[in-house]
Amino acid sequence: MSERVIETSGLKKSFGPTQALDGLDLSVTEGEVHGFLGPNGAGKSTTIRILLGLIRKDAGEARLFGGDPWAEAASLHRRLAYVPGDVSLWPNLSGGEVIDMLLRMRDAPVDHPRRAEMLERFELDPTKKGRAYSKGNRQKVALVAALAAPADLLVLDEPTSGLDPLMEQVFAECVAEVRAEGTTILLSSHILSEVERLADRVTIIREGRVVETGSLDEMRHLHRSRVRAEVVGEVPDLSGVAGVHDLSADGSTVTLTVEPEGLPAVLTALTGAGVTALTSTPPTLEELFLDAYRRTDLQPQDSHTQDQGAAR
């Protein structure tokens, strides 16, 4: 089994009366791109800040490369690069100066060929002063600094906020490339399509707790698929089939959502009715995401343990 690059269990942190993390379990394996999803205020940045040793945990365990992220912060940081969600630059330093300074501060080489390559691909002018950059360009400075030299781990906190779609595309390519080199990536985001495209595994959190975790395939397996079919004759009555929801018929067309265990029965019924066209779509990450939230809304108390159990 590969090394756990990040491992937290029962992580707790409160800011005054606000419980930011309430027993968070996160595990990121070496070499994977791990999507870290949650709405604003769910605790994504708090988790990352504990993992970077910027803030102290109240309770629970947090390990980074097997070490203590608080006590060994500086030495652990030699192996990683971090892109904050809201990049702030020094007003009188140029972008190029900031990139080289951050590289030197993590003891990474500043003359790696990737530095020039990244500047070019992100179309970033490194001679502008910090205060002259737009939000998107500030984000690019931090991304170039993180990607310009190899690292074992990239910690990216909503890295594409402020980037235009073309740059999001460049970012996605870069992530795929460094992943191919074996870099582990923790990708916090609420842009679902991005995570869906890049992530091997996903952890969805809410109110400081994990509501869903696993590979996308595993998670899809546990959720309803959307089925749309056209039949020759009468639309069969599917309302009695276990696991069928959102049923609607329009002439010879029927659409429904179905849980994995109800799918064989639905297919049998449709085949019997003389199906001429059939599409079955696995749930998108967006649907998983909304589904995870809907269920915690309904069962705010004990959803945590249930979802954890279901996901495994």
Place this chain on the structure above:
Amino acid sequence: MTGLGRLTRFSLRRSRILIGAWTAVLTLFVYTSAAATDSLYKTPADQISAAESINTSSALVALYGPILDVTSLGELAMTKTTVTYAVLVMALAIALVRRHTRVEEESGRAELIGGLAVDPRAPLVSAVLVGALTSLLIAVLAAVADIAGGLPVAGSVWFAGSWLGVGLVGTGVGALCAQLSPNARTCGAVAAGVVAVLYAMRALGDTTSAHWLSWLSPFGWSTQLRAWSDPRGWVLLLDLLLAVALSAVALGLRARRDLGAGLFPERPGPAVGSPRLADALALNLKVHATSLVVWTVACAVLGALMAAIVPSIGSILDSAGTRDLMERIGGVGALQETLVAALVSVAAIIVSCFAASVVGHGGGEENDGRTEEVLATATERSTTFLAVALLALGGVAWLLVVTGAAMAVGAVGAAVSAGQVLAAALVQIPAVWVVAALALLALSWHSRWAVAGWGLIVAFFLVGPLAELLQLPGWVAGLSPYSHVPKVPADPVSVGPLLGLTAAAAVVVATAWWRYRERDIG
């Protein structure tokens, strides 16, 4: 002007604590000065001799301005407030205008306002209004405080007029300086430089034969108004005209530039970083490089100006009567020694502001998330703390060395030796270290408290005079680290207090260091 009223109310609300605290302190000081003076002198003769002794000390005249009518109780009571504390009125006006113009532009918040139904000129006009209204508020309260303290009504009102005038000029200076650079700190530094030059011109004009220099400075006008006897009301028109002219030029410059831009286009920076820019201390030095150069030059000029006063003290007092007085207190030499000690104590307070600025900036770096970016690299907590601490502590020591050296060079020909002058400046270092250490402790407790250094400087500056006026027990004035510095060269260099202050600073810095390593960042 669309949005002006709303914007002004919004700004006043946002700055209500700054305005309230500053106004309260100034009003309190005016009241205690007014109330205490009457009881201080039993006979008119006592009062006149007190006023004359101030006039004979060019150190005090350089600091406070002359007393034009020695028979006026009001003028004697308001000696310190007319010019010296008027600097605080001007500083508040500048700070307010800068805060609601350039700081807003630099942070991008001005863009948010610019997108609303607001006239493009409204933010600047509103900031000028905030400065003017605050000056008016302070003036009204100062007049009330003087009258309540038992001073004549007419004089109190004219005196308040001089503060209003200085506040209005400060508003204009702030508005103009805010147009110059896209960097709010640079704008603030330029404005501070303007205040220093205006103050220095008055000090030179009042203490040398070049009296016309005082007439070039609003601080000189405040004395020349002669608020307490035979007032010349037209002098206030000078303040008003200057304020209107400065504000008009500021509005003109604002109309010719883009939001967020300075007067000159920003030059591109290097595409690659210097190999030296590789740790938190180098970063902090780079960030403060311009500021440090400006401070160094300013301290050299300040030291030279102060030194210029020293030899003149003998000639000013060269009359039969005063020479007799002088011989009794120890001759020209003793007088110059006292003067040097008084001047370097002022320099120490000014230099402390550099430490407050560096530590306050450290808090800003953390609040804006830049400290986090550094700490996410292989940088130790201790390094980011020491980067701030070393620059603050080393910076003030360096600036006092510069001030002392400039004074020592400038004072050649005086009765005090260059070595004595330099020593006078150097013994201030431990006291300033204590102030810097306390500011670091505030930063280490929470980044938001990093600006506490400014409050400490004002508090330590005021606690001595206030304790004297209110006749508080001696230990109250002793709270200020500045009060423990030996008055070199008038007094010998006593090692005890210096070691005590240094030890206190070391303990506070060590506590701050420990706390900074333990707490959450951000």
